[in-house]
Amino acid sequence: MRRALAALTVALVALTTGALPAQAASPPVPSEDPFYTPPDQLSGEPGDVLRQRAVDVKVGPFPAPVKAWQLLYRSTSATGQANAVSGTLLLPPIPWTNGPRPLLTYAVGTHGIGDACAPSYKLRTGTENEVALIGQALSKGWAVVLTDYEGLGTPGTHTYATGQSEGRAMLDAARAALTVGEAGLSPDAPVGVFGYSQGGQAAAFAGELHPSYAPELKVTGVAAGGVPADLNAVAKFNDGGPAFGLVLGAATGLATAYPDVPFESILNDRGRKVVSRIQDACTIELGAAAPFARLRDFVTIPDPLADPRWQARLAENRAGDRAPSAPVFLYHGTLDELIPFKVGKALLSRYCAAGVTVQWQTFPLLEHIGGVAVGGPVAIEWLSSRFAGTAPKSSC
Structure with missing residues (x-):
């Protein structure tokens, strides 16, 4: 086991050295890769694997010593329609002998809207920025499956910031992973849910939707950090801020998920130009698309979010209005x-009022990235205790 653990971490250590291996040809971007294009007819049940292939993944320029499969699986949109979502299953070389090997369904933080931002593609090109946390989970011997979310990699616009879609994509990624025969996972495997930022929204919704949408999964714990639990409050907070581009990205994603909300029809010329530009943007370009701007600068009406249609859809994507059955670890800088x-404290209050077993962890003086840099490893250890059968604590 020590050799396997060392092999798993050597790629991270190698990044500090000057030696670089010979470079293989880069894989095609998802928009040019037929694997991501779903069949014309989507049959079967949520979580069914539509297509799979073994792939190599990298940490920077170095091969990662794990088995990996890219998956295209059936899921469900925010409005209940069948869709196809891509993802990646990672299996470490570490043997697991203590019952079924645990599975972690992992949702990344904001990667952007463009297909080239998909974690399945970034893992193959060695550019995935969350490899340290993914590696921490793999080093414990867990299998890890990462969803690309709806429309990130697969055709169509990514439904960014839509918790209803993200949560289902996470749960269906776990369902799909458990059926990959070569991975040898058991249908009785304990399942952990992890995510931060956009991934925290996805994780919270996966926990909330689990009892009704995927009750057969043995979810033992949900770790969600920096959760944008109330999109109304988050939009107002960032209006006029340095990362206002994320608000436009969220509006684009929600309008894609819900065609009934007015968006393209109320954009002015400036709005159309910026929204067109961010369609292929990844994180940095998306956040910096319109620094210190306000939503009113891009639309033809005074306050689009006041529209009852927007309010109804934003309410559907407010976390905390349904109770997860599994214990929750909630953390925030x-x-x-x-x-x-x-926003994080309010989510804690809603969960406590609903009788959820939730442990709350604050990280003083830490901003958004600091929150995951420090809190992410703590959340992984909390999930490790859930897999070990230790009773969780409650902050309620």
Whole structure:
């Protein structure tokens, strides 16, 4: 086991050295890769694997010593329609002898809207920025499956910030992973849910939707950090802020998920230009698309979010209005400049009122990225205790 653990971490250590291996040809971007194009007819049940292939993944320029499969699987949109979502299953070389090997369904933070931002593609090109946390989970011997979310990699616009879609994509990624025969996972495997930021929204919704949408999964714990639990509050907080582009990205994603909300029809010329530009943007370009701008600068009406159609859809994507059946680890940096700390505290209050077993962890003086850099490893250890059968604590 020590050799396997060392092999798993050597790629991370190698990044500090000057030696680089010979470079293989880069895989095609998802828009040019037929694997991501779903069949014309989507049959079967949510979580069914539509297509799979073994792939190599990298940490920077170095091969990662794991088995990996890219998956195209059946899922469900925010409006209940069948869709296809891509993802990646990772299996470490570490043997697991203590019952079924645990599976972690992992949702990444904001990667952007363009197909080349998909984690399945970034893992193959060695550009995935969350490899340290993914590696921590793999080093424990867990299998890890990462969803690309709806429309990130697969055709169509990514439904960014839509918790209803993200949560289902996470749960169906776990369902799909458990059926990959070569991975040898058991249908009785304990399942953990992990995500931060956009991934925290996805994780919270996966936990909330699990009892009704995927009750057969043995979800033992949900770790969600920096959760944009109330999109109304998050939009107002970031209106006029340095990362206002994320608000436009969220509006684009929600309008894609819900065609009944007015968006393209109310954009002015400036709005159409910026929205067109961010369609292929990844994280940095998306966040910096319109620094210190306000939503009113891009639309033809005073306050589009006041429209009852917008309010109804935003309410559907407010976390905390349904109770997860599994225990929850909720964490937030007190100086988060993107997702207000009070949004996280309000989510805690809603979960406590619903009788959820939730452990709350604050990280003083940490902003958004600091929150995951420090809190992410703590959340992984919390999930490790759930897999070990240790009773969770409650902060309620």
